[in-house]
Amino acid sequence: MTAAPAIQLEGITKRYGKVVALDDLSLSVPGGVFGFLGPNGAGKTTAVKILLGLTRATMGQGSIAGAGFGTKEALRRIGYLPELFRYQSWLTAREVLALHCELAGLERARWRPEIERTLSLVGLADRGASRVGTFSKGMQQRLGLGVALLGDPEIVLLDEPTSALDPVGRYDVREIIRALRERGTVVFLNSHLLTEVEQVCDSVAIVDRGKVVAQGRLADLLRTSTVRLRATGLTREGRAAIARFGELDDGLDGAILVRGIDAERVPDLVSAAVAAGARVYAVEPQHESLEERFLRLLGQ
Amino acid sequence: MTGSLVIARQVVREASRRRLLLALVLLTLVVIALTVWGFSRISDLRTAGQPLSDAQQKTIASQLLILVMFMFSWVLALAAVFIAAPAISGEIESGVALALLARPISRSEYVIGKWLGLLAVVLTYGVGAAVVELLAVSLVTGYAPPRPAEFLAFAVGEAVVILTFALALSTRLAGMVGGVIAAVLFGIAWMGGIVGGIGAAFSNPTITHVGTATKLILPTDGLWRGAVWSLEPSLIIAAGTQVGPAVAANPFFAPESPPAPYIVWAIVWIVGVVALAVWSFRAREI
Numbered sequence: 209m210t211a212a213p214a215i216q217l218e219g220i221t222k223r224y225g226k227v228v229a230l231d232d233l234s235l236s237v238p239g240g241v242f243g244f245l246g247p248n249g250a251g252k253t254t255a256v257k258i259l260l261g262l263t264r265a266t267m268g269q270g271s272i273a274g275a276g277f278g279t280k281e282a283l284r285r286i287g288y289l290p291e292l293f294r295y296q297s298w299l300t301a302r303e304v305l306a307l308h309c310e311l312a313g314l315e316r317a318r319w320r321p322e323i324e325r326t327l328s329l330v331g332l333a334d335r336g337a338s339r340v341g342t343f344s345k346g347m348q349q350r351l352g353l354g355v356a357l358l359g360d361p362e363i364v365l366l367d368e369p370t371s372a373l374d375p376v377g378r379y380d381v382r383e384i385i386r387a388l389r390e391r392g393t394v395v396f397l398n399s400h401l402l403t404e405v406e407q408v409c410d411s412v413a414i415v416d417r418g419k420v421v422a423q424g425r426l427a428d429l430l431r432t433s434t435v436r437l438r439a440t441g442l443t444r445e446g447r448a449a450i451a452r453f454g455e456l457d458d459g460l461d462g463a464i465l466v467r468g469i470d471a472e473r474v475p476d477l478v479s480a481a482v483a484a485g486a487r488v489y490a491v492e493p494q495h496e497s498l499e500e501r502f503l504r505l506l507g508q
Numbered sequence: 509m510t511g512s513l514v515i516a517r518q519v520v521r522e523a524s525r526r527r528l529l530l531a532l533v534l535l536t537l538v539v540i541a542l543t544v545w546g547f548s549r550i551s552d553l554r555t556a557g558q559p560l561s562d563a564q565q566k567t568i569a570s571q572l573l574i575l576v577m578f579m580f581s582w583v584l585a586l587a588a589v590f591i592a593a594p595a596i597s598g599e600i601e602s603g604v605a606l607a608l609l610a611r612p613i614s615r616s617e618y619v620i621g622k623w624l625g626l627l628a629v630v631l632t633y634g635v636g637a638a639v640v641e642l643l644a645v646s647l648v649t650g651y652a653p654p655r656p657a658e659f660l661a662f663a664v665g666e667a668v669v670i671l672t673f674a675l676a677l678s679t680r681l682a683g684m685v686g687g688v689i690a691a692v693l694f695g696i697a698w699m700g701g702i703v704g705g706i707g708a709a710f711s712n713p714t715i716t717h718v719g720t721a722t723k724l725i726l727p728t729d730g731l732w733r734g735a736v737w738s739l740e741p742s743l744i745i746a747a748g749t750q751v752g753p754a755v756a757a758n759p760f761f762a763p764e765s766p767p768a769p770y771i772v773w774a775i776v777w778i779v780g781v782v783a784l785a786v787w788s789f790r791a792r793e794i
Contacts, residue, residue, distance in 0.1 A: 257794065260609075262606065262609060262610065262793070262794040264793065280612040280613075280614070283610060283611060283613075284612045286610065288606075290603060290606040290607060293606075294602045294604050295604065295607065296518070296522070296604060298522055298525035299521075299525070307514070308607070308611065310514050311608065311611035311612070311613055312611055352607070355607055
């Protein structure tokens with residue numbers, strides 16, 4: 209694909225007085241589902257607000273949907289679910305969606321089918337006529353997701369979309385995100401829930417204190433893994449030989465965990481163990497979870 | 509511009525859905541009923557056992573009406589402050605603004621939309637309530653003020669001035685803070701008008717200038733004087749003028765209409781403060 213990236217941030221810095229929220233942040237989101245990960249206060253929400261022009265960067269530039277941040281041209285193609293979502297409590301769910309149809313500039317003929325489609329997509333089909341003020345937090349978040357998906361935007365920015373949802377709600381959101389990817393929608397997902405990101409994202413960036421500490425395809429980021437080696441007859445020299453492949457740890461069941469080994473080198477590890485006189489019973493690659501990787505990166 | 513109309517419609521819808529208009533209408537009906545009852549008792553007044561002459565009754569009715577309308581103008585102005593002060597800041601604090609402003613709508617469309625919506629609410633309530641009161645009084649006493657249309661324009665204009673001011677504060681300050689500031693300044697402007705009148709009464713140019721300055725900085729009291737003048741029968745104006753310059757200190761009397769340049773100034777002031785609100789909100793980080 210030679211097309212310009214859907215989202216591009218170049219050297220974005222944002223300061224609030226002396227507090228640095230984003231520090232020379234550069235990102236490129238080609239498409240697919242992008243996870244923007246980081247602990248609370250890392251600057252994730254600030255970044256999304258800059259993408260929407262709700263907040264201005266102190267320094268740096270970039271583009272979204274081929275246009276400048278906060279321009280009408282860009283905003284016409286973006287759907288957004290804020291982290292602190294609140295919708296007009298005096299309106300019904302249908303009226304909130306109609307208001308956003310109108311603000312988004314959708315043709316009037318499309319409103320009704322679009323509203324009904326969205327309501328059923330987010331599981332509120334039977335609550336369309338209820339006032340938002342009577343909704344639980346989870347239902348309001350579902351409505352917010354509906355608002356973000358209204359009119360099939362090219363890019364959807366979701367800021368902690370499952371924070372108020374129960375496990376069923378989280379599952380539903382994952383399914384919705386997967387369906388968006390199938391349709392070619394670009395999803396920018398802000399989250400600190402790693403399992404959520406791991407299950408739906410194609411690529412991620414990990415941000416901490418306003419800086420990107422790792423970025424890339426999820427599969428690449430998680431490539432270094434741990435191998436569980438079950439072997440007997442491993443001498444001190446043998447241990448030293450395999451220690452060259454990674455950090456060694458003794459498992460509870462007598463197996464040896466080789467941490468931080470590149471998947472490509474696993475056969476060499478086995479050869480080295482055998483050459484050192486060991487009898488190998490099992491070699492089980494154990495992928496590092498995103499959480500382990502995340503904690504390792506933040507610990508650096 | 510369509511964005512502004514969408515936002516304006518939401519303001520009106522919120523006012524009616526949250527029963528703001530209903531509460532105002534019900535309370536106003538109570539007030540109107542009470543004042544009309546008061547007006548109806550004027551004909552029962554006696555002086556030395558004799559009923560009052562028609563002219564005396566009309567004079568009392570006109571003075572009473574000015575006092576009632578004074579209260580009404582304060583209620584209208586303070587109601588305008590209460591709804592305008594949190595109009596923008598409240599949506600930012602609650603988070604409602606995040607989703608709205610992420611739509612293809614400019615900050616200026618948003619501010620102007622809010623202003624238009626508030627204007628519609630204040631205009632509807634202000635004109636509606638004042639017309640009902642004037643009609644009820646004229647039905648009961650047979651007295652009608654000489655310039656009712658001008659009165660409506662001045663009274664609503666005064667409310668629009670303070671509404672616009674409170675909305676401009678709302679782009680930067682929390683509703684509570686902006687509301688208190690607008691209400692206090694409204695009161696100060698009224699006092700400024702009286703102070704200026706005292707200066708005029710005693711031919712003290714410094715004090716007169718203070719009054720003039722407050723009338724220019726916040727043109728609420730200046731417009732209120734126009735509302736008073738619209739309610740005065742020529743008999744009262746003639747009698748008041750004979751008292752001499754000291755009458756200028758009376759906040760319930762105005763010998764003449766505010767001059768045309770002042771009315772133009774009030775309009776320029778409103779447009780200017782709306783522009784200021786737009787400018788202030790453009791730079792606001794959400």
